[in-house]
Amino acid sequence: MDPDSARYKDKDELPPSPQAFLSRKRFILVAWVALVIVSLGCLSTFVSYTSIPTTQIPTELPNGTSHSTAVPSPPPQAQVVLETFGPQSVLKGAPTLSFRDNLLPDVQYITSWVSAGWTNDVMTYINLIYLALITDRVPIIPEFIPSHIGGHVPPIPFGEVFDVPRLRKLLGRPVLEWREVKHPNSTFIDDLGCWNVWEAVQYREAFPRRSRIPNDLSLDISYxxxxxxxxxxxxxxxxxxxxxxxxxxxxxxxxxxxSLVPPLESPKHKHFLPPDEQLLCYDYLYYVSAHQPFELEYDYSPAWRYVGKYMHWNPQLEKLADSYVRRAIGVPEDAPIPPFISIHVRHHDFETWCGDVPIIDCFAPLSAISRRVGEVQQEIHEKRGLRVNHVVITSDERNATWWRQVSELGWFAPDHTDTKALYGDWYPVLIDAVIQSQGAGFVGTDRSTMSIIAARRAESWQNGPNRMVKWGTPGADDH
Structure with a gap:
């Protein structure tokens, strides 16, 4: 026992005197009353901050008029939460009609847009947040747009996919969503100057990278x-x-x-604006690395190590994915999920990469995938002494014969028959991504960004080994 512990123990063993006992009772009573008063005050502050005003926003505002009108708070899932690095620390208050009305004058911000398929867009937002870290700015993250599932599908907020409060806590820095800054229903058009990265790095398109997000946010951008x-x-x-x-x-x-050169004319208000100094913005941040192209494939990636690994799933989404795994494996809803190897096989949109090679020769056979699964199982056993016998596979393959062969291997798959009807078009891919990240080990498809980022997640979160199955020619994964 250390000296301090002994000292406190000795004091606690002395019987209290009657006077000390009464004094202690009075102290406890006073402290209890004070605690109640403080708690009521904090509750009042919290309610006043998160309550929903009844004032309705106008459908549009004429240019040049005041746009600081009070607006309703966002829907319940977007309610502002009082936390150390939450919106209240870097914004004036609830979402406003113009984003500028909500920015603090002594804080600098950064944002960008996406337009490359969901997994690539996740990578883009990882890059955005990492760039915010090294420039000492607050990132403002837009929504995810349905470029991989069809324009008829509504966008989904970043915070419905990822646990933003947890991300803020792990980073130790504020991270904002656009819906926390500017009201999602606002039609006020904000003027903004941004950097055009896309035109500076490729030679096919003589214009900034196109994205629907500026229109969704009612922004008029001069690049x-x-x-x-x-x-x-x-x-x-x-x-x-x-x-x-x-x-x-x-x-x-x-x-x-x-670096300033004459800017391009904005499409709506016909302004010519230099890049904004308070809200720094770039048209596209997918193709950004520290040392070499596509470095998220590598374990040294600073964007992954300092940002990506902290982007955990929204708890409700993770809970939903858990239920799909339990049903697939056949365990009760209240039972723990046994450890499993997760697989991602990407076929459908890779067919065009096969060229003249027949599909049956282009894509890796199940025997090659099974061999990789065996390698991962063996590595887990050698390093952790754990036998992982369950295998859960996710894939966009549509061939019934192929899926029958998967079943014959004794592997399990999430049943997405009713997923879109129950939860919406976003959820088959979101649930699959969560399942891929939960594996004690992971086997993916070479050249698939969805597999690449799933491997990073399994590696960081589950300490799971991974393998990538090569494809494109007969025997491509032979080794």
Whole structure:
């Protein structure tokens, strides 16, 4: 026992005197009353901050008029939560009609847009948050758009997929969603100047990267082409990557000023605006790395190590995925899920990459995938002494014969027969992504970004080994 423990123990063993006992009772009573008063005050503050006003926003505002009108709070799932790094720490208050009315004058922010399929968009937002870290800015994250499932499907907020409060806590920094800054139903058009990265790094399209998000957010953007020196591999037409620090330089006054060229005219208000200094924005941040192209494939990736691994799933989404795994494996809803190997086989949209090679020869056979599963099982046993016998596979394959062969291997798969009807078009891919990340080990499809990021998650969250199955020619994964 250490000396301090002994000292306190000795004091506690002395019987209290009657006077001390009465004094202690009075102290406890006073402290209890004070605690009740403070608690009521905090509750009042919380209710006043999160209550929903009844004032309705106008459908549109004429240009030039005041746009600081009070608006309703967002829906319940977007309610502002009082937390150390929550919106209240870096915004004036509830979402406003114009985003500028909600920004604090002494805080700098950063944002960007997406347009490349859901997994690639996740990677883009990882890059955005990492760029925010190294430029000391607050990231404002837009929604996910349905570029992989069809434009008729509504976007889904970032916070309905990822646990934003947990992300803030793990980063130790504020992270905002656009719905927390500007009211989702606002039709007020904000003018904004942004950097045009896309035109500086590729030679096919003479315009900024297109995305529906600025329209969704009612933004009228005037783009300034970024300098050509941001390109990672100069004059190389087959790669579009830039480095984090080349973009970060544009966030600081000296390089920003030296890099200004005449901006493009904004499409709605016909403005010519330089890149905004308070809300720094770039048109596209998917092709960004620290050292080499596509480095999220590698375990050293700083964007993954300092941001991606902290982007855990929204708890409700994770709970939903758990129920799919339990039903697939055949365990009761209240029973623990046994450890399993997760698999992602990507086929459908990779067919065009096969060229003249027949599909049956192009895609890896199940025997090759099974061999990789065996390797992962063996590695888990050697490192952790754990036998993992369950295998859960996710895939976009539609061939019934192929799925019958999967079943013959004794593998399980989530049943998405009613998923869209019950939860919406987003949820088959979201549930599959959660399941892939839960494996004690993971086997994926080479060149698939969904497999790449699933491998990173299983590695970071489950300490799980992974393998990527090669494909494209007969015997591509033979080894």
């Amino acid at each position: 300034t082409k970024a300098p050509e020196w941001i390109k990672m591999i100069p004059n190389y037409e087959h790669d579009q990557h830039v480095t984090f620090w080349s973009l970060a330089r544009l966030a600081f006054p000296t390089t920003r000023k030296a």
